[in-house]
Amino acid sequence: MKIYHVLCWRVKVPTWIDGVENDEYVGVGARFGPTLESKEKHANHTRVVIADPPDCCSKPKNKLTSEIILVHRGKCSFTTKANIADEAGASAILIINYRTELFKMVCEENETDVDIGIPAVMLPQDAGLNIERHIKNNSMVSIQLYSPLRPFVDVAEVFLWLMAVGTILCASYWSAWTAREAAIEQEKLLKDASDDYVAESVGSRGYVEISTTAAVLFVVLASCFLVMLYKFMSFWFVEVLVVLFCIGGIEGLQTCLVPLLSCFRWFQHPAQTFVKIPFFGAVPYLTLAVTPFCVVFAVVWAVKRHASYAWIGQDILGIALIITVLQIVRIPNLKVGTVLLSCAFLYDILWVFVSKWWFHESVMIVVARGDKSGEDGIPMLLKLPRLFDPWGGYSIIGFGDIILPGLLVAFSLRYDWLAKKNLRTGYFVWAMTAYGLGLLVTYVALNLMDGHGQPALLYIVPFTLGTFLSLGKKRGDLKILWTRGEPERPCPHHSQEDN
Secondary structure (H helix, E strand, O other), rough: OOOOOEEEEEEEEEEOOOOEEEEEEEEEEEEOOOOOOOHHHHHOEEEEEOOOOOOOOOOOOOOOOOOOEEEEEOOHHHHHHHHHHOOOOOOOOEEEEEOOOOOOOEEEEEOOOOOOOOEEEEEHHHHHHHHHHHHHHOEEEEEOEEOOOOOOOOOOHHHHHHHHHHHHHHHEEEEHHHHHHHHHHHHHHHHHHOHHHHHHHHOOOEEEEEEEHHHHHHHHHHHHHHHHHHHHHHHHHHHHHHHHHHHHHHHHHHHHHHHHHHOOOHHHHHHEEEEEOOHHHEEEEEHHHHHHHHHHHHHHHHHHOOOOOHHHHHHHHHHHHHHHHHHEEEEOOHHHHHHHHHHHHHHHHHHHHHHHHHHOOOOOHHHHHHHOOOOOOOOOOOEEEEOOOOOOEEEEEEOOOHHHHHEEEEEEEEHHHHHHOOOOOOOHHHHHHHHHHHHHHHHHHHHHHHOOOOOOOHHHHHHHHHHHHHHHHOOHHHHHHHHOOOOOOOOOOOOOOOO
């Protein structure tokens, strides 16, 4: 027997016990029957009665006069229960699920009798049994049923967009500035240093370049790690991720704070004086002073991460970690960037959409939400509370949706600076704009799909990579961008006088 999901929406169910306001539950309603009120002030207080028989698959024995009937799920379809309750005189039907999770209302594909005059709402098992317990204890239970409308765009999405774009912008300029300073230093060494010293200096780079093989391997390992998270997701597993996130956040915060503070005159001296520490070697005094603050900040966030304001600390640590990764990790040319983003594009589609066929749910979304872990989600996310959404919650974006396209954007600015291109003739403005538009389209798709999780790279990769490739081909730079990734320089070991 084939079934299909009918459109459904969340319903707020505040309760009153003997006239005293009690708990508020969240249910899910089906779009057969009339539409519920969207505002609380327009929703009626209605008494709840228990169906007899409890499954409501046959005509109830109790007489109903516009009460809300409470029934158990099972033995017959949702529409059958709703039709019977409607004919018996109920004003609405509450269906208790046999699980604690919310469940989308479904009906049989060949169902024809869906012209129902009362709303149907499903409650989680614990909520429904709690209401049933109060009624069996001879308490009068009344409820309201209303479904507040979500805003099409919440201010959280705007600020999250600004955070993602701003993070890539800062990281790109830092990466390009570092690359230009290294190029200037190398040119100085070419003039007055020996060949051996130059080779040693060039070899001691402070960053890691990704190869084509490493790009493919990264996505494969990421897939394996995601499946492992999905299969073994639990409280202790999330605790391990929190510890790893704190370690990365401490390193990222320290890496960002030290150069930032060094820009001020008061901190220049401690930034340039060193102290020897066992196992770490020479460490600047400024780094030594900043590290305890970073450790305390991360530990306080880890302890208080369930507080309503904890998202602030998570975002600070996350942004610092992302900027540090984009500073340390680089793609050497457009070929590696194309392979990396193409694999990431397929990775996002696979684990958000295709994984539903194998696991009957989206692996990526389940892991991001932290289902079965007792936590609010994994920490490798930037998130902001939805301030004007009556349902609350958070708008989130994964680190990968910033870091992976950010590597390409940072590469574009490094190329522009080393090739001495301005904003008009360069690639950075185009790459940055393409990323912003791709992320914007992601949020539009998210809202059009009624909040169902979307793979951001599905939209971001075609925008960023497509713009870069088409523009490079049009300008005739594609061969240089694809192979070398930087403008041609003079040979470092030979000059005209040597010949």
